[in-house]
Amino acid sequence: MPTNHHVAVRDLSFTYDSAHEPLIVGLSANFPRGFTGVIGANGGGKTTLLRLLVGDLEPNQGSVEGANNAVYCAQRTDDPPPGLNEFLNNWDSDAFELRGRLGINDDFLDRWPTLSHGERKRTQIGHALWQSPEVLAIDEPTNHLDQEARLLLIQALEKFRGVGLIVSHDRQLLDALCSQCIWLEPPAADVYSGGYSQAKALRATQRSSTIRTKRSLSTEQKRITKETINRRKHAEKSHQSRSKQGLARNDSDAREKIDRAKNTDSKEGQALNQLAGRTNQLQAKLAKLHVSKEYETGIWLPGSVSKRNLLLELAASSLQLAGTRVLHYPNFHLQPASRIAITGPNGSGKSTFIQHAITQINAPAEKVIYLPQELKATATQKLLSKVRTLPNEELGHIMNIVSRLNSRPERLLSSEQPSPGEARKLLLALGMSRSPHIIVMDEPTNHLDLPSIEALEAAFVECPCALLLISHDDQFLDNVRARRIELVIQPNNDTKMSDWSPVSPVT
Ligand SMILES: Nc1ncnc2c1ncn2[C@@H]1O[C@H](COP(=O)(O)OP(=O)(O)O)[C@@H](O)[C@H]1O
Ligand SMILES: [Mg+2]
Numbered sequence: 203m204p205t206n207h208h209v210a211v212r213d214l215s216f217t218y219d220s221a222h223e224p225l226i227v228g229l230s231a232n233f234p235r236g237f238t239g240v241i242g243a244n245g246g247g248k249t250t251l252l253r254l255l256v257g258d259l260e261p262n263q264g265s266v267e268g269a270n271n272a273v274y275c276a277q278r279t280d281d282p283p284p285g286l287n288e289f290l291n292n293w294d295s296d297a298f299e300l301r302g303r304l305g306i307n308d309d310f311l312d313r314w315p316t317l318s319h320g321e322r323k324r325t326q327i328g329h330a331l332w333q334s335p336e337v338l339a340i341d342e343p344t345n346h347l348d349q350e351a352r353l354l355l356i357q358a359l360e361k362f363r364g365v366g367l368i369v370s371h372d373r374q375l376l377d378a379l380c381s382q383c384i385w386l387e388p389p390a391a392d393v394y395s396g397g398y399s400q401a402k403a404l405r406a407t408q409r410s411s412t413i414r415t416k417r418s419l420s421t422e423q424k425r426i427t428k429e430t431i432n433r434r435k436h437a438e439k440s441h442q443s444r445s446k447q448g449l450a451r452n453d454s455d456a457r458e459k460i461d462r463a464k465n466t467d468s469k470e471g472q473a474l475n476q477l478a479g480r481t482n483q484l485q486a487k488l489a490k491l492h493v494s495k496e497y498e499t500g501i502w503l504p505g506s507v508s509k510r511n512l513l514l515e516l517a518a519s520s521l522q523l524a525g526t527r528v529l530h531y532p533n534f535h536l537q538p539a540s541r542i543a544i545t546g547p548n549g550s551g552k553s554t555f556i557q558h559a560i561t562q563i564n565a566p567a568e569k570v571i572y573l574p575q576e577l578k579a580t581a582t583q584k585l586l587s588k589v590r591t592l593p594n595e596e597l598g599h600i601m602n603i604v605s606r607l608n609s610r611p612e613r614l615l616s617s618e619q620p621s622p623g624e625a626r627k628l629l630l631a632l633g634m635s636r637s638p639h640i641i642v643m644d645e646p647t648n649h650l651d652l653p654s655i656e657a658l659e660a661a662f663v664e665c666p667c668a669l670l671l672i673s674h675d676d677q678f679l680d681n682v683r684a685r686r687i688e689l690v691i692q693p694n695n696d697t698k699m700s701d702w703s704p705v706s707p708v709t
Contacts, residue, residue, distance in 0.1 A: 207268065209233040209255065209337055209365045214264035216247075216254060220618045225250055227389035229264070237359065237366040239376040239398055242386035243651045244623025245609045248369040249277055251386065252339040255367060268365075272337035275330035277369070277622060277649075279322040279346070280578050282314045289329045300328040303354055305548070316524055319575050319645075320346040320548030327355060336364045344372045345648040346575070348547045348674050371652055373398050387494050388613070409493060416491050423484045430477045437470050499608050499653045500660060501634070505667030506569075508538040508639040513668050514563050521558055523551045523697065529689070531555065531699040536563075536668055538639065543671040543679045546689030550697045552672045553644055555689070559670065560642055571633035573626065575644035575672075582625040583618070589628060590615065596635075603631035608653040623649040630658075640668040647675045 210232045217224040225247040233255075240248045253259045256272040276283065289297055290308045300306070304324040310317060317325070323346040330338060340359075344352050352375075359366070359379055370376055376383065377397035384393050385405060394401035514536035521529045529551040536542065544552045553575055560572050577585065589600060601611035607627045614624050626649055633641070641662075647655050655678065662669060662682040673679055679686060688700040 207235060207336065207365060209266065209268040211255070212265050212267065214254065214266070215262050216250060216259065217262055218250075218618065221616050222612065223388065224262075225388050226254070226261075226386075226391060229391045231384060231391070231393050233365050233367060234381070235363065235365055236381045237362075237368050237379040238393075239380035239383035239401070240367055240369045240386065241376075241383050241398065241401065243608045243610070244627065244649065244654065245613050245617070245621050246386040246651075247388055247391075248386060249341055249621060251384075251391075252341055252367055252369060256337065256339050269337050271335050272339065273330050273333050273335035275326050275338065275340040275343060277341035277345070278579060279319045279326070279576060282311055282322075283326055283329050286311050286325065286329050289332050292332075296334075297332050300332050304328045304351065313524065318346075318549050318553060320348060320351070323347055324351055324548065327358075331358055331362075334364075337366075338362060338364060339367045341369045342371070342649065343368070344370060344375060346548070346645060346674075349676075351548060352674070371647075371650065371655070373652070390492060390494060412491050412493050416488065416493065419484055419488050419491075423481065423488070426477050426481055426484070430474060430481075433470060433474055433477070437474070497605060497608065499606055499657050501603055501606050501657050503634055503641070503661040503665040503667075504637045505641065505665040506637045506639060507666050508565055508569070508668070510538065510564055512536065513538055513540070513565060513640055514559060514670075516559065516562060521551065521554055523554060524549075527551075527695050527697070529555060529697040529699070532701050534559070534699075536640070536670060538668055539666065541669040541671075541682065541684045543673055543684035543686050544689060545673065545679075545686050546697070547691060550689040550691050552689055555699070556642060556644055556670065556672055563640060565639045568636050569639040571630075571636065571638045571641045571643075573629050573633070573641075573643045573646065575648070576622070577625050577629070579619060582620050582622070585625060585628060586614070586617065586620050589632070599635065600628070600631045603634060604628065607631070607657055608651055621649075623651060623654075626650060627654065638667055640670060641665070642670045644672045645675075646671060646673060647678050 212230050214226055214229040215224060216226040240251060242248050250259065252274060254261055255266055255269055256274040257266070257269065258274060290301070290306070290311055304327065305321070306325050306328050310321070310325050314322065323343065327343055330340065343355055347355065356375060356378060359368070368376070368379065377399050380397045382393055382395050383398060383401035384391055385401065392405070394404045396404070512535055514534065516531070516534040518532045520531070523529055544555060546552055560570065563570050589597065592600065601615070604611050604614060604627050607630070609624050609627055614620055614628070617624070620628065646658060650658065659678060659681045669682070669684060671679070671684055689697050690700060691697050
């Protein structure tokens with residue numbers, strides 16, 4: 203691969219058929235070797251940009267240059283990546299090592315539907331890296347990954363020598379890997395040097411400097427408008443007093459005075475022309491200055507505390523995991539204000555445990571919000587169709603929450619395929635209207651953009667009802683003050699829930 207290899211997009215525009223507005227407009231950018239971070243709100247077009255780059259989608263206008271031998275590592279885990287079989291059955295040293303390090307078994311293609319999303323994600327990543335592409339477009343790779351897999355991923359990506367584009371909401375990962383970031387806020391797309399933190403700081407500085415320039419240009423424009431009005435008034439007055447009609451032919455003094463004044467009038471005309479020219483220049487400058495709109499974010503979760511003594515009470519038992527593996531758990535209790543997080547490596551059975559637990563919750567069904575780890579693309583479409591038919595007032599309420607979670611309702615409502623992050627926000631908004639006694643969320647921060655993660659954290663801190671979470675996101679769990687309960691894989695591959703409080707219930 204030549205050392206100066208890079209991918210470039212020229213004047214790229216793209217609009218989905220169903221959308222009211224374009225998603226990408228006239229984008230020209232270079233993507234050099236190394237990683238470019240792709241940043242933006244859920245629904246901002248990150249996945250779309252990656253798919254345009256690798257040739258999965260055709261732009262309406264413009265071109266992509268240099269994206270040969272490009273691989274897209276998908277955000278969705280619904281389906282196995284095309285050609286996975288070749289990787290799973292290949293015994294070259296690269297395939298062997300990648301499979302070993304990422305815990306990928308050769309029967310994963312057959313078992314795809316029952317694999318955990320973490321196992322699927324590891325497999326997608328292993329398969330993408332094994333192809334050693336020149337261009338790697340990797341879409342939210344840390345979703346579902348446990349800490350060990352996340353570190354392996356970072357190590358592997360650090361060794362990547364091609365052109366990489368990475369979509370992620372993982373600040374540390376972006377800072378560690380990226381030499382530049384592209385920030386999508388349709389229709390704007392701006393490139394900044396550095397990782398996420400540097401790009402964010404540069405963006406903020408540029409934004410305030412643009413706001414300042416805009417203000418001073420507007421002040422200047424107002425001043426010119428005022429001066430123009432004054433000069434016009436003045437010119438009109440003197441025009442009236444400068445008529446030569448009614449003057450005696452020989453009144454040369456008066457005629458000379460009027461001629462002098464006419465001369466001044468023409469100077470006045472020149473000044474007015476200059477002012478008009480200046481106004482045009484200012485307007486042109488102002489039109490070029492774009493200040494991204496800032497939407498208010500932050501939500502309130504109207505949870506309520508159940509009057510029951512215990513929301514959940516499970517006697518010590520075990521659950522069947524894939525194959526012959528078993529998950530053993532001790533007595534498990536949840537009180538009305540408990541905040542518990544189940545943690546543990548990929549494949550340890552966290553989702554299996556939670557799915558079992560929710561069937562035993564001691565609360566009316568409408569008081570339990572359960573947000574699964576993933577929704578299939580088809581289920582997402584159905585969900586949106588259902589939301590579209592809600593009465594206006596309710597729809598408005600849901601869309602207000604979506605907006606306060608940092609996604610644009612208009613774009614979502616016109617979408618044929620909501621992005622996974624948009625879908626999560628929809629589910630959360632729908633559940634919130636029910637004043638729940640317990641919220642159960644499987645990997646709440648997956649797919650969510652940073653402003654909505656922060657909004658969710660703040661809402662969870664205030665929310666009085668019980669929380670039962672699964673998460674690999676330590677920062678999130680610290681911030682919402684959840685108590686962790688660990689699932690540990692034993693030497694015989696069974697899983698054991700740590701003995702957290704077998705006797706007395708936790709609060
Ligand atoms: N096939 C499609 N048809 C119409 N709209 C789509 C389609 N796929 C995605 N969208 C919409 O386009 C916008 C951008 O989507 P996407 O690129 O997936 O966003 P991101 O990856 O930044 O979350 C979203 O509002 C999404 O709902
Ligand atoms: Mg996406």
